[in-house]
Amino acid sequence: MPHEHATAPWDRIEELLEEGDRERLVAFAEELGVRETARALSRLEPEDRDRVLTLLPPEDAAEFIEEIPEEQAADLLGHLPTNKAAEILNEVDSNEAADVLGELDTDQAHEIIASMGLEEAEDARLLVGYEDDVAGGLMITEYLAYPETATVQEVIWDLQINAEKYREYSVQYIYVTSNGKRLEGVLQLRDLLFRPATVCIADIMIAQPVCVRDDATLEALDELFEEEAFMGVPVTDAGGRLLGIIKRADVQEGLAERADDAYLKSQGIVGGEELRSMPTLLRSRRRLSWLSVNIVLNIVAASIIAMYQETLAAAIALAVFLPMISDMSGCSGNQAVAVSIRELSLGLVKPFEIAHVWIKEFSVGVLNGVVLGALIGGVAYLWKGNPYLGLVVGGALAVNTMIAVSIGGTIPLVLKRLKVDPALASGPMLTTVTDISGFFIVLTLATQLLPRLA
């Protein structure tokens, strides 16, 4: 818990940096806690951030790196000298280190890995090869494994000798391997307790334990942990060799990250997570990459309006309702997108079940279209006293709501089948199509009824 300070913590850190008082800086960071220190660092100038990280002992810096967002960690480490970054990453959990390295550009990542400890570098090379959302990318390489020929006594000796190191290992299983690290079995720590010391662990292990392949998806892992009560499961390669273990909490963390990601993408933060401590130009460029696609799509949609300028000029009241039809159709469609993305991630719907989703959406679309169309049609009618204006505006919104939920519900399934990220692409595609259809419907209807509207 942060204490109350008269000055902001980042000002205090700057003072301590100026005084060059390393000891008090370390003590202050400890007192602040990981989260407040992260917040304070994000307010410092880049060179001051680097100095703080360089002054902290590598173990303290590592603890800090493990807990802040990957993007921020990569940003911080990327600015340090290679050997300093390597020194810190040596102390970071294998999967966290790999995630951070994955955020750096490839050359820099390889330079840092080359400066890391032998064992840590090997683990890092293995793990950075995997995507973040498969078993290989989520697993840790810190686990207990012994050859099948080991005895209970030998294992207990090793556990006692290395107690300090193993204390950090959070999964309390012992894996049994044969030559070439092939996974043969598993036992729980407590299984060692009531056994004669000379028994071979191969004789008391559970053979053919539940395990996952390194390319297992987050969905498959979630499903596995739903079915089974394990705290962790071993991960193997195609040859059955033990590569690491994956913990229940890490799968949950992966799911949380994916949900965060879906939220950020749906709001147009797409080039990776943005933090306000990043340089303004980078933030601007990343946001523009998405905005500029959107502006092109908007121009395409607006060109429909351009085609009907004469109708609009003759019945200018319609111009008031065009942004409304665009926005409301988008809202209805986005609701359907959100439900589809959620059902896809829960496994309640499969990407090929387009007809099922469409029927379910269309029935809601008819109801909501009629209600919203009647509302807006009523407003238009009351405003100008012209029932035809109400009919055109209300009718168009009603029909376009049905179109919007139909597209919104099914487009995530289609994108998933095409291996395009639905959270990313559904929104812009949906609004473009519904803008085009909405403007088209309202303006062709209006052209037909023009003598009665003008």
Next chain:
Amino acid sequence: MPHEHATAPWDRIEELLEEGDRERLVAFAEELGVRETARALSRLEPEDRDRVLTLLPPEDAAEFIEEIPEEQAADLLGHLPTNKAAEILNEVDSNEAADVLGELDTDQAHEIIASMGLEEAEDARLLVGYEDDVAGGLMITEYLAYPETATVQEVIWDLQINAEKYREYSVQYIYVTSNGKRLEGVLQLRDLLFRPATVCIADIMIAQPVCVRDDATLEALDELFEEEAFMGVPVTDAGGRLLGIIKRADVQEGLAERADDAYLKSQGIVGGEELRSMPTLLRSRRRLSWLSVNIVLNIVAASIIAMYQETLAAAIALAVFLPMISDMSGCSGNQAVAVSIRELSLGLVKPFEIAHVWIKEFSVGVLNGVVLGALIGGVAYLWKGNPYLGLVVGGALAVNTMIAVSIGGTIPLVLKRLKVDPALASGPMLTTVTDISGFFIVLTLATQLLPRLA
């Protein structure tokens, strides 16, 4: 893993229901696995769903209820006879049972609790009193606790006798309590191993263990698990009495749920999670509750356009750009909203740091506004060959982008201070304000320059 079936699994379940073959139905559900069974049930008629749940043994049904979304679980159990629902919930983990009961209406929940087993009902009553996102709502009441006077031998005996029951307990700590269940200390299972059998556990426990109050927030819990390597921590009430334990994985699950929630809310799914297996009328009503607020806000914004009909009629080309300015400003603002909501949940920004956020956003807004304004202004100029049209449209979008990111960045902080859910309210408030300001800027500018536009 589901096997290949010639018929859809839900058709097969219907067949088995008709045949009344309970044994094969149970076997079939087991073969399908939790997730495929959930999917199959969501495709059945409500009365068939009830029959399947009634036919499954309560332990099997409980496993199933634990793993499907709470909303779906509540929907299923809400339709069963009270005593059948209670029988199933008796077998469900305490925190999951409480979550499901929390989704039902209060009267029905209390009826079901009254039919549950004594111990389970007591736990359920305790847990349903808490919000989902505080320690009390996230904890489980299945833990190992012994009085401080117990000896190592007594604990080991109890562990051996109840091995079957405790196997389901996933946290491997033993809590030591004094009279009145006050939490006094903790020890790990392995701490029992190398101790004389007659030693009192109070003499080997770690006294004053890390613990959290029942009202600790999800953020505070996340922070605690970031700082400490524990798999679980005990939860106490104001008097220091042990109420339950909270697991690392449950905190991660809570975070995933909150992120999902933020995503769904931002897309207009606000009345609780929607699944397409729910009745059409309920889905329609829930979506409309949000859409109807939006349509009112849209009407307010559009009334600005209505005030400038003469300007619009004289320079009809502007009507093409109004929906575009509305949409693009909304997109820019939503990006800022997403970054603020993310930084708030990471603790990188505090709700009172409005000036800091505004400066960071405004600098990006100036850059993006100029780029987007130049783009759209250029298009307008090229289209009509009128530089003033480009100036009006481009200038308005540039200024409105700066306004949009300023509002988008700061509004989540303001809402958080007002204790309004930022994920829910930021979007509609943002788009209303930016629509109004966007339409106002473009149309007042146009009115000033009308002779040169027409």
